[in-house]
Amino acid sequence: MARLLATIEHVVKKPIWDCRMCGQCVLHSTGLTCPMTCPKQLRNGPCGGVREDGACEVDPSMTCVWLKAHNRSERMPRTLRKEFDDLRPPVDNRLQDTSSWANLLSGRDRVVPDGWQPDA
Amino acid sequence: MSYPSRPPADAAPVTGSPRGDLADLLADPAAHGPVITAECPAVDSGGISAVAAHVARLAPHADAINATDNPAARAHVSNVAMAIAIKQLGAQPILQVACRDKNRLALEADIVGAALHGITAVCCMTGDDVTAGDEPEARRVFDLDSPQLIRAASSLAKGCYLSGRALDPAPPLFIGAVENPAAPPFAYRVRRGLKKAAAGARFLQLQICYHPDRLAEFAELARDSGLTPRVALLPTIALLKGSRALRYMTANVPGIHIPEPVIERVENAADPGEAAYRLALEQAEHALSLPGVRGLHIADFRHDDTIARLRSDLGLPAAHSAPDTDALTV
Ligand code: SF4
Numbered sequence: 001m002a003r004l005l006a007t008i009e010h011v012v013k014k015p016i017w018d019c020r021m022c023g024q025c026v027l028h029s030t031g032l033t034c035p036m037t038c039p040k041q042l043r044n045g046p047c048g049g050v051r052e053d054g055a056c057e058v059d060p061s062m063t064c065v066w067l068k069a070h071n072r073s074e075r076m077p078r079t080l081r082k083e084f085d086d087l088r089p090p091v092d093n094r095l096q097d098t099s100s101w102a103n104l105l106s107g108r109d110r111v112v113p114d115g116w117q118p119d120a
Numbered sequence: 121m122s123y124p125s126r127p128p129a130d131a132a133p134v135t136g137s138p139r140g141d142l143a144d145l146l147a148d149p150a151a152h153g154p155v156i157t158a159e160c161p162a163v164d165s166g167g168i169s170a171v172a173a174h175v176a177r178l179a180p181h182a183d184a185i186n187a188t189d190n191p192a193a194r195a196h197v198s199n200v201a202m203a204i205a206i207k208q209l210g211a212q213p214i215l216q217v218a219c220r221d222k223n224r225l226a227l228e229a230d231i232v233g234a235a236l237h238g239i240t241a242v243c244c245m246t247g248d249d250v251t252a253g254d255e256p257e258a259r260r261v262f263d264l265d266s267p268q269l270i271r272a273a274s275s276l277a278k279g280c281y282l283s284g285r286a287l288d289p290a291p292p293l294f295i296g297a298v299e300n301p302a303a304p305p306f307a308y309r310v311r312r313g314l315k316k317a318a319a320g321a322r323f324l325q326l327q328i329c330y331h332p333d334r335l336a337e338f339a340e341l342a343r344d345s346g347l348t349p350r351v352a353l354l355p356t357i358a359l360l361k362g363s364r365a366l367r368y369m370t371a372n373v374p375g376i377h378i379p380e381p382v383i384e385r386v387e388n389a390a391d392p393g394e395a396a397y398r399l400a401l402e403q404a405e406h407a408l409s410l411p412g413v414r415g416l417h418i419a420d421f422r423h424d425d426t427i428a429r430l431r432s433d434l435g436l437p438a439a440h441s442a443p444d445t446d447a448l449t450v
Contacts, residue, residue, distance in 0.1 A: 040219075040246060040260065044267040045312045047246040048300030048327050049374035057374035058249040070305045085311055087319055090224065090268045090282070114284025115275045 006099040023095030024109040029083035031073030038065040043088040046070075089116050138212040139439055142184045142241045143294040146323055146352040146414050154408055154436055155415030157214060157325065157354055158182035158427065160206060162196035171197075171205040174423075179211040181431045182418065183439045184241060186325075189218040193253025200230050203239045211440075213239050214296070217273075218247030223263035224272065228281055231273055235291030243296045243325060244269040252374070267312075267319050270297055274320030296323035301338035301355075302331045303375045310341040313351065323352040325417040328369070330378040332406050339410035348412025355407040356417040359426045360396045363387035397426060401433055408434070 006021065013019035017027060020036035026043065027034060035043045039058035046066035049057025056064045073084040089112045095103060103109035139145070145152045158178045163170045178185055187202035197205075199216050206213035215234045217227055231242055246266045250258045264272060272282050279290035297316045301309055313324055329335045335355060342348045360366060363386040370378040382399070389395030407413055420427050431438075 040249065040262045040265070042246065042262065042265040044265050044315060045308065046303070046305065047266075047375075048298060048303055049246075049248060050300075050303040050305075051374050052304075052377035054304045058251055064304070067305050070308050085315055087267055087271060087315055090264050090272075093263075113282045115280040115282040116271070117275050117278060117280075 002099060002102055005102050006097065009099045009101055021097050021100075022091060023098040023100050023103050024092060025100035025104070026088055028080055029073075029086055029088070031069040031071070031076060031084065033065060033069035033072055035065065035069070035088075041091070042066065043091065089113075137210060137440060138179075138183060139437075140183070141294075142212060142214065143322070145183055149414060154413075154434070155184075155352070155354070156182045156418060156431065156436065156439060157184045157186060157415065158418040158420060159186045159188060159191075160202060161420075161423070162188055162191055162194070163202065164196055168205055168208065171202065172209055175206055175209045175211050177423070177425070178418075178420065178427060179209070180438060180440050181427045182211075183415075184212040184214050186214045186216050186243065186417075189216040189245075189247070190221055190253075191248075193220065193248045193250050193255075195255070200234050200239075203234050204237050207237065207239060212241070214241040214243050215239050216243045216245065217269065218245050219262050219264050219266060219269055220247030220250060221258075221261055223261055224282060227264060227269060228272060228276060231276055231293070232287065232291060235276075235293065240292050241294045241296070242273055243298065243323075244273060244321070245298045248374075266297060267315050270295055270316055270319040270321050277320070294322060295320050296325065297321040298327060299324050299338075300327035300329075300375050302327065302329040302334045302377065306334060306337070309338060310345055310347055313342060313347050314345060317347055317351045321351060323354060323414070326353060326355040328356045328358045328376055328419060330366075330370075330376070330382050330403075332403070335407060336410055339412050343411040349414075351412075352414035353410075353412045354415050354417040355403075355410075355413060356419055357400050357404045357407065357430075359400055359418065359420045359422045359430070361422050362392035362396050365396075365421055397429070400426075401430060404430060404434055 017034045018037050022036050046064055050064045054063050054067045056062050073081055145155045160174050185206050187199050187206055189199035203213035203215045244266050250256055250260045273295045277293040279287050299313050363383050366378050366383045369376050386392050386395045404416055418427055
């Protein structure tokens with residue numbers, strides 16, 4: 001069942017968002033732009049290497065993923081726009097290739113390490 | 121052959137001691153004035169004396185010195201080893217920690233490892249990509265991003281690893297980060313700074329910036345949003361020999377863009393070395409006039425006495441006490 005869900009999710013989300021199946025989806029808070037398509041897989045905004053023309057430091061043939069995310073998020077409803085500034089926790093690598101939908105329903109995608117404490 | 125673990129007598133370069141702890145210096149502008157940090161050039165071999173030469177040049181003019189973490193994605197003496205060397209030589213190190221080469225276990229280990237040696241100032245950054253360096257075939261890691269790394273460091277400072285496992289006593293870390301006021305999306309850069317502040321950053325070393333308008337806008341927005349004075353801004357000033365370095369940076373360092381007229385001003389000057397210095401001095405004066413700017417971070421590519429000249433032209437006091445004063449306090 002979980003496998004089937006992951007397959008369906010992949011089929012739906014790969015063509016639209018180039019989903020990499022991290023299993024802990026944050027699309028809603030990143031302007032519907034998948035942060036795992038950033039070559040550095042940054043979950044909390046652009047690095048300092050964005051080029052003058054907005055191109056990615058690593059792959060100058062593409063626009064910085066976070067530049068797109070930022071522009072798109074500015075056009076989203078207010079609540080989602082605010083979530084753009086949330087500090088997203090480190091990726092749980094055990095969830096790779098599992099269904100983020102299943103993990104959302106079970107709450108598994110919101111589990112953070114015990115030492116991941118509230119803001120300083 | 122083994123290198124001495126203590127600096128040899130002829131390599132003891134720093135006369136006097138730092139004028140204060142970085143956290144204290146940044147906290148009190150009225151008492152301490154602008155704070156200067158500097159980047160220690162990377163070192164590859166040659167024992168402690170190789171580091172000593174750089175520290176001797178920088179420490180009299182810098183309150184703290186960055187121990188870099190494989191800058192420009194090239195392997196060098198490690199950040200922790202450099203920080204220990206800088207400290208042994210009598211200066212105050214800032215441990216740079218980059219996300220590119222190490223996963224979260226290794227990053228946590230570096231921070232607590234340095235803290236074991238009394239190194240508590242930490243500067244967290246994403247790091248250039250491996251493709252920027254000379255081993256572009258390496259695996260890039262980025263297991264944490266920089267805001268996550270800052271918060272992980274905050275957890276260490278509060279007494280636990282990311283796992284929750286206790287660290288007792290907790291290392292008294294002073295955590296900082298970097299930001300690039302001149303890279304797109306400009307409007308978002310201060311918000312990213314706020315995210316880093318919320319995660320626990322207390323200072324931001326800002327990337328070299330050849331757009332004074334962008335730096336000014338960043339500083340003003342930082343003030344209006346409350347990022348400063350919560351976080352101390354330290355814009356980076358590059359000390360360069362001439363226009364070649366400017367051309368190199370704008371062509372090869374992603375995130376740094378230098379307008380053509382700026383390069384030409386140096387290139388066409390009768391004395392390009394002097395013109396490059398004048399440019400740096402102007403940038404430094406402008407940066408120090410901006411709200412929330414607590415000092416400067418110096419990237420010295422000239423490797424001469426320019427940092428001393430800059431410090432004196434800016435009218436800043438020496439960073440290290442004179443040897444005699446120091447002898448009295450010992
Ligand atoms: S599940 Fe993960 S990889 Fe897939 S779109 Fe969402 S954030 Fe991107």
